[in-house]
Amino acid sequence: MSNNHILVIEDDLQISQFLQSSLKANGYHTLCAHTIAEGKRLLSANKPALLILDLNLPDGDGRELISYVRLNSDIPILVLSARQAEQEKVDCFNDGADDYLAKPFGVNELLARVKVALKRTAMMSLRDDVYHVGELTIDTINSTVLLNEQPVHLTPIEFKLLFILVTKPGKVFTHRQLLTDVWGAEYVDDTHYLRIHMGRLRARLEKTPATPRYILTEAGIGYRLTAT
Amino acid sequence: MSNNHILVIEDDLQISQFLQSSLKANGYHTLCAHTIAEGKRLLSANKPALLILDLNLPDGDGRELISYVRLNSDIPILVLSARQAEQEKVDCFNDGADDYLAKPFGVNELLARVKVALKRTAMMSLRDDVYHVGELTIDTINSTVLLNEQPVHLTPIEFKLLFILVTKPGKVFTHRQLLTDVWGAEYVDDTHYLRIHMGRLRARLEKTPATPRYILTEAGIGYRLTAT
DNA sequence: GGCTGGGTGTATCAATCACATAAACAAAAT
DNA sequence: ATTTTGTTTATGTGATTGATACACCCAGCC
Numbered sequence: 001m002s003n004n005h006i007l008v009i010e011d012d013l014q015i016s017q018f019l020q021s022s023l024k025a026n027g028y029h030t031l032c033a034h035t036i037a038e039g040k041r042l043l044s045a046n047k048p049a050l051l052i053l054d055l056n057l058p059d060g061d062g063r064e065l066i067s068y069v070r071l072n073s074d075i076p077i078l079v080l081s082a083r084q085a086e087q088e089k090v091d092c093f094n095d096g097a098d099d100y101l102a103k104p105f106g107v108n109e110l111l112a113r114v115k116v117a118l119k120r121t122a123m124m125s126l127r128d129d130v131y132h133v134g135e136l137t138i139d140t141i142n143s144t145v146l147l148n149e150q151p152v153h154l155t156p157i158e159f160k161l162l163f164i165l166v167t168k169p170g171k172v173f174t175h176r177q178l179l180t181d182v183w184g185a186e187y188v189d190d191t192h193y194l195r196i197h198m199g200r201l202r203a204r205l206e207k208t209p210a211t212p213r214y215i216l217t218e219a220g221i222g223y224r225l226t227a228t
Numbered sequence: 229m230s231n232n233h234i235l236v237i238e239d240d241l242q243i244s245q246f247l248q249s250s251l252k253a254n255g256y257h258t259l260c261a262h263t264i265a266e267g268k269r270l271l272s273a274n275k276p277a278l279l280i281l282d283l284n285l286p287d288g289d290g291r292e293l294i295s296y297v298r299l300n301s302d303i304p305i306l307v308l309s310a311r312q313a314e315q316e317k318v319d320c321f322n323d324g325a326d327d328y329l330a331k332p333f334g335v336n337e338l339l340a341r342v343k344v345a346l347k348r349t350a351m352m353s354l355r356d357d358v359y360h361v362g363e364l365t366i367d368t369i370n371s372t373v374l375l376n377e378q379p380v381h382l383t384p385i386e387f388k389l390l391f392i393l394v395t396k397p398g399k400v401f402t403h404r405q406l407l408t409d410v411w412g413a414e415y416v417d418d419t420h421y422l423r424i425h426m427g428r429l430r431a432r433l434e435k436t437p438a439t440p441r442y443i444l445t446e447a448g449i450g451y452r453l454t455a456t
Numbered sequence: 457g458g459c460t461g462g463g464t465g466t467a468t469c470a471a472t473c474a475c476a477t478a479a480a481c482a483a484a485a486t
Numbered sequence: 487a488t489t490t491t492g493t494t495t496a497t498g499t500g501a502t503t504g505a506t507a508c509a510c511c512c513a514g515c516c
Contacts (some may be wrong), residue, residue, distance in 0.1 A: 093340035099327070100347075106314035112321035120326075122347065155490055162492080166362035172370045193473090199476060210476085219474060219501075220384045221371055239506055395465085419463090421504080427465060430502095447463065 006114070007031045007048040009039040009065070010080065011057050020106045023209065025115070035059045037143040050117055054126050055081040055092070070096035072188070078142040078162040080105075097138065131166045134228055136205065136214060138166050147205060157182060158201045162225075167213070170217050170227030198223060231247045234342070234405070235259045235276040238308070239266040239285050247280065251342070263287045271297065275360065277347055282310040283320070291323050298324035304345040308333070333456060359394045361456055364442060366394050375433060386429045390453075393443070398455030400446050426451060 006023055010016040011034045020030045031046055031047045033039040036059050042083070050134060051069065056060035066077055076098040089100045099113050112170065131138045136151065137146035143159055145152045154162065160182045175194055198215060206212045217223050233240040239262045240242040244325070248258045259274055264287050279297065283290035294305055304326040309316065317328045321436055327341050350357075357368040359418055365374040368412065371387055373380045382390065388410045392401060407415045426445075430437040444452050 086337050089334075090336045090340045093344050098344060100499075106317075109314050109320045112318045116321050117325060168372070172372075190492095190495095195475065196477085197491090199478095202476090220372065224370075224477075353471075385503075418504095423463090423465065424504080430465090 005031050005046055005048040006050045006052060007039065007042055008044070008052045009032065009033045009036070009057065010052070010054040011035065011223055012054070014197075015054075015147075018107075020068055022111065024113055028114070036065050037064070038064060040068065042075075044180070045193040048075065051075055051077045052114070052116060053077055053079050053097075055079060055088070063092060066092060066095040066097055071141045072176050072185065076121060077112060077196070078110075078117060131169070133166065133214060134223060138162065140166075145205075152204055154201070154204060158204065161201060162205075167224065168171060169225045172222050172224045174222040176222075178222060194223075203224065233257045233259050233274055233276040234278045234280060235261065235270055235274070236268065237261045237264070237285065237290075238280070238281045238282040239263065240282070243282075246335075247338075250339065254339055256342070264290070264293050267293060268296065271301075276303065277349065278342060279305045280305055280342070281305055281307050281325075283307060283311070283316070291320060294323040294325055303348060306338075306341060306345060311400060359397075361394060361397055362442060366390060368394075373433075380432055382429070382432060385425050386432070389425060389429060390433075393453040399454045400450050400452040402450040404450075406450060419426065422446060422451070 006028050008023070008030055010019065010032075012032075014107075016032060016034070023030050031042050031048055033042050033210060036057050038151075039051075042048070044206070047195060052166065053062050053065060058194055064078070069075065069077060073082050077096065079097045080093050080103060080156045081092075081100065082103045085101050090104075092100055097116055101110060101113065128148075129133070129139070129141045130140065133147045137149075139145070140163060145154055145159070145162065155209045164178060174186050178194055183193065189190060198217070202212050202215055206215055214225060214226055216226060234256050235330075236247050236251070237393060238247065238259055238260075241262075244260060244262070248260060251258050259276060261270050262285075264285050267279075267281075270276070270452055281290050281293060285293075290307070290309075294307070295391050297303065297305060305324065305326045305327045306329065307320050308329050308331060309320075310331045312330050317330075320328055326345055329338060329341065359366040359368070363376045365377075367373070368391055373382055373387070373390065389406065392406060392409055399445045403419045404416050406422055407418060411418070411421060426443060428439070430440050430443050433442055444454060446452060
């Protein structure tokens, strides 16, 4: 799932190193990119928990990256910029940034804002360990599923899919979200895999897979679990 | 239940009024306090959705209020302060503030940060963009529509049409607008598509499709939704 | 009145699309 | 060795949409 690294995208080597050492000194694991392209790669490969993004990068506008990330992730984005212009701040927030820090900034403020952002995602994903939906019991710690008290065996991919769905019962997860979360961003178009594996999941969980009670499909959009 | 008001605690009358009118102009409901004591009262009485807090108040340190609020609430707190000192910022964040804005600040930045904070709590509670029009409930995140609490199934095109209309209830959307938004610019002249799909939409939403209550026709112009 | 015509609603049917499922097999993981 | 996964091909089904045709209402007008 989501790693607990912080990805820093910053082309100024000095600042980059400074940020990394400060973050490391405070117990965070860091990843580092110097271009947008490199950042995208690390994002999908490592699924960091937070993104610190300098706007001014050699191979494009950082704002483009914000929108790109927001296509399939809710990861907090903290924007750094040399510019003070209010409009730029507003634009970034509209694109989906979570915070904006203008240079020069103090490390301690940065660290405090990082901490707040991470605390928030921790709060959000304060998931229960065991979910109950109908006759289903899903234990996310032991990765086990019970149907009518009977254990059901799921393959890793099947469990990942069910796990995503069960974190927010009733919420529709788009094909895009599911594919990027389970397979990776480069599989966004392979809805076929989704169909096949959802089918296999249904075969295990539903008495009548043709008329599913738990895993509902939203045609043209994605899938969701029945709300309790 | 949490109300959808924003509580502004600020003793400077001029700034206070300015904040209130800016917020109201952007569609937020506001409450206003000038002291910590008053703020506490309004907090427990009204359970606002967000707190904008000036640190410098006549009857005590604002930071004390942050800790107080955090005893029993996760409501986002946006701190305003005349001071730029980094240590103060860090302290506020440690106390539980969500954001910190040093004066002088631009209104637009403030509004953007307010929006981000509220979007975040909306994300947490899963109930995102939900519109209510008469007996209709339209959830634009989960792409679901309720009529009298009963779920109504819409096709993608139907939902797109309804979605456009519901963003500005009462506003007339021209054939042209609707066609380009849903089908694409090259379909501007195919008004009959609109007629057909609006008809199907009515069949699903209206008890008496012949005398529509929600989807109204503006002959020669376009369609609109009844204003609430 | 009866005729006309633009803008509109709606019924019907066929083409297309999205989805579910199956099967088969190689590759990869355990 | 066995399970799991990736990949392809095929098929059936039901929902969605597009296309056509027809009915309607309300003007204005002879």
